Amino acid sequence: MKRVLIVDDSRTSRRVLKDILDRAGYEVIGEAVNGQEGYDLYVKMQPDIVTMDITMPVIDGLESLKLIRKFDPNAKVIMITAAGQKEKMVEAVKFGATEFIAKPFLEESVLTALEHC
Ligand SMILES: [Mg+2]
Numbered sequence: 001m002k003r004v005l006i007v008d009d010s011r012t013s014r015r016v017l018k019d020i021l022d023r024a025g026y027e028v029i030g031e032a033v034n035g036q037e038g039y040d041l042y043v044k045m046q047p048d049i050v051t052m053d054i055t056m057p058v059i060d061g062l063e064s065l066k067l068i069r070k071f072d073p074n075a076k077v078i079m080i081t082a083a084g085q086k087e088k089m090v091e092a093v094k095f096g097a098t099e100f101i102a103k104p105f106l107e108e109s110v111l112t113a114l115e116h117c
Contacts, residue, residue, distance in 0.1 A: 004026045008032075009053060013105075039068055043071060052080060054079060077096070078100065
């Protein structure tokens, strides 16, 4: 069973993602509410896959992605994007993002991105 860490400042997004992952047989091992907590939990739990929101307080998803990939160059990080974030997506690719999922979540897109990891 693949272990997944969800990093998102929106409680609703975390819940929707967790429901999709639970149903599909992934194990959600942690939830973080900002990029710093996401990085800290990554180091502590070493999940197989991370879902990473971009716009978050403390440090954003791009900074958190950068830190995680520095700690673990093989980290699988799926970025959660909203409309109008093309430039951030380009940056995320540079920093080693594995996949992208657009908000609002479509179950099929979420599962396809997870399968690619
Ligand atoms: Mg957000």
